[in-house]
Structures are given as structure tokens and as C-alpha cells.
Amino acid sequence: MSRLVVVSNRVADPRKAAAAGGLAVALGDALNATGGLWFGWSGTVVEGGAPGEGELHVQQAGNVTLATVDLSAEDHAGYYLGYSNGVLWPVFHYRLDLARFDAGFIGAYRRVNQLFARKLMTQLKPDDILWVHDYHLIPLAAELRALGATQRIGFFLHIPLPPQQVLAAIPQHEWLMRAMFDYDLLGFQSEADLQNFSRYVQAEAGAVDLGEHRFRAFHRTVQAGAFPIGIDVDEFAALTHGKEASDMYDRMKEEYSRRKLLLGVERLDYSKGLPQRLRAFEALLKKYPENIRSATLIQIASPSREDMGTYTDLLQELESLCGATNGNFGELDWMPVRFIHRNVARKRLPGLYRAARVALVTPLRDGMNLVAKEFIAAQDPADPGVLVLSRFAGAAEQLKEALLVNPYDTDGTADTMQRALQMPLQERQARHQRLLKNIREQDVHWWRQRFLDMLGNACNG
Structure with missing residues (x-):
């Protein structure tokens, strides 16, 4: 050999x-x-x-x-x-x-x-x-x-x-x-x-x-x-049941027991469509006010190439957008956006994925995007979350049962977020079953x- x-x-x-x-x-x-x-x-x-x-x-x-x-x-x-x-x-x-x-x-x-x-x-x-x-x-x-x-x-x-x-x-x-x-x-x-x-x-x-x-x-x-x-589906699914992931899941379910979680996880990069995503989430709150005090976006943007000026400018823009949304819509007991600019250990991520009702994977352009596949692998088949995926991610060619969006279309993305939050259990299960089959076959x-x-x-x- x-x-x-x-x-x-x-x-x-x-x-x-x-x-x-x-x-x-x-x-x-x-x-x-x-x-x-x-x-x-x-x-x-x-x-x-x-x-x-x-x-x-x-x-x-x-x-x-x-x-x-x-x-x-x-x-x-x-x-x-x-x-x-x-x-x-x-x-x-x-x-x-x-x-x-x-x-x-x-x-x-x-x-x-x-x-x-x-x-x-x-x-x-x-x-x-x-x-x-x-x-x-x-x-x-x-x-x-x-x-x-x-x-x-x-x-x-x-x-x-x-x-x-x-x-x-x-x-x-x-x-x-x-x-x-x-x-x-x-x-x-x-x-x-x-x-x-x-x-x-x-x-x-x-x-x-x-x-x-x-x-x-x-x-x-x-x-x-x-x-x-x-991804290695079995390896990632095993992480989902590990102590770190289980602890994360339990904490999220306890802290957000009265909320529906939307989740974004990526490196801080201009290709990921983060400003567009935050604007779409604000549009969701404006167009569908029933989500006020009900839906929370957790956005993790891990540090990346911070010695390059473009990334510093992006971080400042994101912090400004988060501050504006939280200032306009937040309550004493509810913050619409939780923005986290630090790394989260890989062993903890599956628990976070599993606790989310909706994953937002909405890059402006991406070669593949494995977060989309990790989210699928981490879900509970009996009560799975919904994947909202940019049509401009390479993964969109495979994951056709996700809800595909144009991240440049703010109102259209907000409408799809609402559809994901309101999706009935039977449809969520059927979509997840097909998505999981796909990522297992092409792992x-x-x-x-x-x-x-x-x-x-x-x-x-």
C-alpha cells in the first residue's frame, strides 16, 4: 500500500x-x-x-x-x-x-x-x-x-x-x-x-x-x-452524548425554558453573512412581534485573523447591530441577541446545537459549511430543530430538505426564520430524517x- x-x-x-x-x-x-x-x-x-x-x-x-x-x-x-x-x-x-x-x-x-x-x-x-x-x-x-x-x-x-x-x-x-x-x-x-x-x-x-x-x-x-x-456522523453524535455536551444542553434548556433559540456558530469572517443575519433577525421581531420575549438569537463568532483591519471593522459593525437590536427590543428579563466573540470548545457545541430550535447557516459564500451537517447530526430525531441554510453555501447542493434562503434578502430570510420557528413536529421529523440519511451516506x-x-x-x- x-x-x-x-x-x-x-x-x-x-x-x-x-x-x-x-x-x-x-x-x-x-x-x-x-x-x-x-x-x-x-x-x-x-x-x-x-x-x-x-x-x-x-x-x-x-x-x-x-x-x-x-x-x-x-x-x-x-x-x-x-x-x-x-x-x-x-x-x-x-x-x-x-x-x-x-x-x-x-x-x-x-x-x-x-x-x-x-x-x-x-x-x-x-x-x-x-x-x-x-x-x-x-x-x-x-x-x-x-x-x-x-x-x-x-x-x-x-x-x-x-x-x-x-x-x-x-x-x-x-x-x-x-x-x-x-x-x-x-x-x-x-x-x-x-x-x-x-x-x-x-x-x-x-x-x-x-x-x-x-x-x-x-x-x-x-x-x-x-x-x-x-463529517464523521457517528463521532459527532457520540460527542452529543458526552458530559460536556450534555451539561451544555441542560444549562441551555434550563436558562431558556420559556424561549425558542435560534443559533449561529462560525468564525468571525465577512464571508459568513453575519451583519445580514442580524438585520434579518431584527426584521423577524418587527414583522412577527409574537417573537418578542419568545425568541432569542445566540450568535457565536469565534476570533479570526484579528490582525487584519477588515475583521476589526466587521466586529465593530456586529457589536453595533447587536446593541441596536437589544436596545430597541430588549426587556429587563429578555435580551434578543446574545453575541459571543470567543471560542466554544468543540465538545460543548453538540449540546448547544441540540438545544436550538433553529440553526442559521447563512453565509454570503461558503465552500461547504460543516456547521450545517454538525447541527443535523446533533439533533434529537424525536424533536429535531430546523436548518435554515444559505443557497450560496456548498452544502445547499446536498441538503435540499433544509429551508434555503438568499441571505441578501432581509425580509425573505426573516420570513423563513418565522416558518422554521412555526414548523410542525411531523414536518421537522421528516426533513431531519432525510437530511441525516444524506450526511450519513456522504460522510x-x-x-x-x-x-x-x-x-x-x-x-x-
């Missing part, structure tokens, strides 16, 4: 998968089974370090090797804050207005990918299978090929891929596009993203569509596909195996 090599911006210890969630849950089994290697940035920024250089650290985590590289302060500023999160993140989320097209960022982005390629090459075996993750590392395969790597290399984009005309606004986007063809397999979260890639490479690179999502350009052929990522293990099987059969060259 070939060894699996996972490459991502940050590395997690597979032995702590339950606490880490995300990729650690998805890839831990496969890494352990093959004695795999997980490679990425160490999280350490070396002040005064030389650009393009960084110390390699190698350690064992059970049967898995963890290899990480330090970054200089200059590389971190240009590669991570500058190009990855100042250019690619906003553009890929359709926010050209927030992108910072500084000419120096792309140099640091390429320099760090070259550094990763050099360090990774020293750890590779001839028959390894490499799986590279996310927008930080788009050119990594090209840099590895330049150093002589011949292994199969797959790439998965966890965030959305925007349409051709949005992508083409990135300076030197042609270089990024050419780099994509050095992979054997490209994975996207949704069929919409896959269609955007198809149109982009055919229009901008004159790629030939060979059928079955295989494209030929730059003297190479790449296979592409949609692989919607899932994280299905996602991993489907990608790796296709990578094993991909023919490039």
Missing part, C-alpha cells in the same frame, strides 16, 4: 482528531493505516529569519510522521496574511472589493511554496501519494515537479472557486491556472465550483475538454471532480475514499 502524504498550511496531530475536528478526523485513519506523513507550516514565525528559509521539524505521532517548517516574519506576512488571506480568500469568496493586490505578496507566496517543496522532497518516497489541501498551496505541485517529483499529486480546494471573470481579476492568475495542471486530480466542494473551473480553463487557457471532467492544456491533462466534504470517510480512489486512477501527463 502506498504511503499517504498530506500537505496543508497547518498540521494537526491525528491522535487528537476528536478535539481538532476537520482534516484530522477526515484523514487520521488513512494516515495511520499507511504510516503516513503530514507536512505543513509549524505555526512558528521567526523574527529576523531569512525569507525563503525555515527549519524543518520532524516528529512521530503514533504511526504518523509530522513534518513542519518555520516561516520568517517576512514570508508569513506576504504568503499567509498578504497573498493567501489578502488576495485569494476575498477573491475566491467573490469579494474583489476587499482584495489587496500588492505586487510583493505573490513573490512571498511563491517563495514559501518553493520552500515547502524543497523541504518536502527530502521526506518523500517514490511510491507516495500526495494530497495537497487548500488555497495556500495551489502552486505546490508545480514546484515539486520542477524538483523532479513524479508521484501522484491531488489537490482539494476547501473554499469556493468563483467564476471566470472574478478569477481573471487576480494579477498573474495565468500562473495560478497553469500550476493547477501539474496536479493529477483537482477536487472541488460543489458542482458549481467544478463548472466554474471548466469554464475558466477553457476560456482563459484554451483547455480542451476531453470528457468526464478531464482537461488538456499546457501539455498536461488534469482530472477534476466535485467531492463534497462531510467524511466517503469523501476521503472517493477522492483517493479517483486519484489512484487518474491519468496525467
Whole structure:
């Protein structure tokens, strides 16, 4: 069996998968089974370090090797804050207005990918299978090929891929596009993203569509596909019955025994549609006054990239909106919005999900959104909550039994919130049953195996 090599911006210890969630849950089994290697940035920024250089650290985590590289302060500023999160993140989320097209960022982005390629090459075996993750590392395969790597290399984009005309606004986007063809397999979260890639490479690179999502350009052929990522449903359901989650559920049910809870849980990010959600909740109270003193919105917005000015501005806007709603509608014994700007432990979240009558997952744009799937997994099938989901989340392609909304439509979203709050038990049960069946059939293990099987059969060259 070939060894699996996972490459991502940050590395997690597979032995702590339950606490880490995300990729650690998805890839831990496969890494352990093959004695795999997980490679990425160490999280350490070396002040005064030389650009393009960084110390390699190698350690064992059970049967898995963890290899990480330090970054200089200059590389971190240009590669991570500058190009990855100042250019690619906003553009890929359709926010050209927030992108910072500084000419120096792309140099640091390429320099760090070259550094990763050099360090990774020293750890590779001839028959390894490499799986590279996310927008930080788009050119990594090209840099590895330049150093002589011949292994199969797959790439998965966890965030959305925007349409051709949005992508083409990135300076030197042609270089990024050419780099994509050095992979054997490209994975996207949704069929919409896959269609955007198809149109982009055919229009901008004159790629030939060979059928079955295989494209030929730059003297190479790449296979592409949609692989919607899932969660480990059984693992998350088990967390729901753990002590931390049970304690959270009991506290919420006691404190809000006379209220209907609406819940939002995400990182603080402009892609999540948080201001639009708060305005829609205020519209709910105005249009349907029976919810006054009856409905409460708990909005958790975990800290994220707070060294970037855009996020500081967003936090101030959210605090202002919450203050206005609470000031206009609040009573001495009832606060309409509870805004929490801190992390909540993953083991406690299932209890919070289970206590909520309605989950609001309403991003302006999202690659997938696993909160929607976690909410489904945490529900009591006998008395489940209702998922209100943005049509612009990748999850909307799968979770059609959710109540889909346009987050830009404030009144329409408020009307859907009201429908969710008033939904009869029988309809809630039927919708939840179908949603749960879907996330079980296409869980994280299905996602991993489907990608790796296709990578094993991909023919490039």
C-alpha cells in the first residue's frame, strides 16, 4: 500500500482528531493505516529569519510522521496574511472589493511554496501519494515537479472557486491556472465550483475538454471532480452524548425554558453573512412581534485573523447591530441577541446545537459549511430543530430538505426564520430524517475514499 502524504498550511496531530475536528478526523485513519506523513507550516514565525528559509521539524505521532517548517516574519506576512488571506480568500469568496493586490505578496507566496517543496522532497518516497489541501498551496505541485517529483499529486480546494471573470481579476492568475495542471486530480466542494473551473480553463487557457471532467492544456491533462466534504456522523453524535455536551444542553434548556433559540456558530469572517443575519433577525421581531420575549438569537463568532483591519471593522459593525437590536427590543428579563466573540470548545457545541430550535447557516459564500451537517447530526430525531441554510453555501447542493434562503434578502430570510420557528413536529421529523440519511451516506470517510480512489486512477501527463 502506498504511503499517504498530506500537505496543508497547518498540521494537526491525528491522535487528537476528536478535539481538532476537520482534516484530522477526515484523514487520521488513512494516515495511520499507511504510516503516513503530514507536512505543513509549524505555526512558528521567526523574527529576523531569512525569507525563503525555515527549519524543518520532524516528529512521530503514533504511526504518523509530522513534518513542519518555520516561516520568517517576512514570508508569513506576504504568503499567509498578504497573498493567501489578502488576495485569494476575498477573491475566491467573490469579494474583489476587499482584495489587496500588492505586487510583493505573490513573490512571498511563491517563495514559501518553493520552500515547502524543497523541504518536502527530502521526506518523500517514490511510491507516495500526495494530497495537497487548500488555497495556500495551489502552486505546490508545480514546484515539486520542477524538483523532479513524479508521484501522484491531488489537490482539494476547501473554499469556493468563483467564476471566470472574478478569477481573471487576480494579477498573474495565468500562473495560478497553469500550476493547477501539474496536479493529477483537482477536487472541488460543489458542482458549481467544478463548472466554474471548466469554464475558466477553457476560456482563459484554451483547455480542451476531453470528457468526464478531464482537461488538456499546457501539455498536461488534469482530472477534476466535485467531492463534497462531510463529517464523521457517528463521532459527532457520540460527542452529543458526552458530559460536556450534555451539561451544555441542560444549562441551555434550563436558562431558556420559556424561549425558542435560534443559533449561529462560525468564525468571525465577512464571508459568513453575519451583519445580514442580524438585520434579518431584527426584521423577524418587527414583522412577527409574537417573537418578542419568545425568541432569542445566540450568535457565536469565534476570533479570526484579528490582525487584519477588515475583521476589526466587521466586529465593530456586529457589536453595533447587536446593541441596536437589544436596545430597541430588549426587556429587563429578555435580551434578543446574545453575541459571543470567543471560542466554544468543540465538545460543548453538540449540546448547544441540540438545544436550538433553529440553526442559521447563512453565509454570503461558503465552500461547504460543516456547521450545517454538525447541527443535523446533533439533533434529537424525536424533536429535531430546523436548518435554515444559505443557497450560496456548498452544502445547499446536498441538503435540499433544509429551508434555503438568499441571505441578501432581509425580509425573505426573516420570513423563513418565522416558518422554521412555526414548523410542525411531523414536518421537522421528516426533513431531519432525510437530511441525516444524506450526511450519513456522504460522510467524511466517503469523501476521503472517493477522492483517493479517483486519484489512484487518474491519468496525467
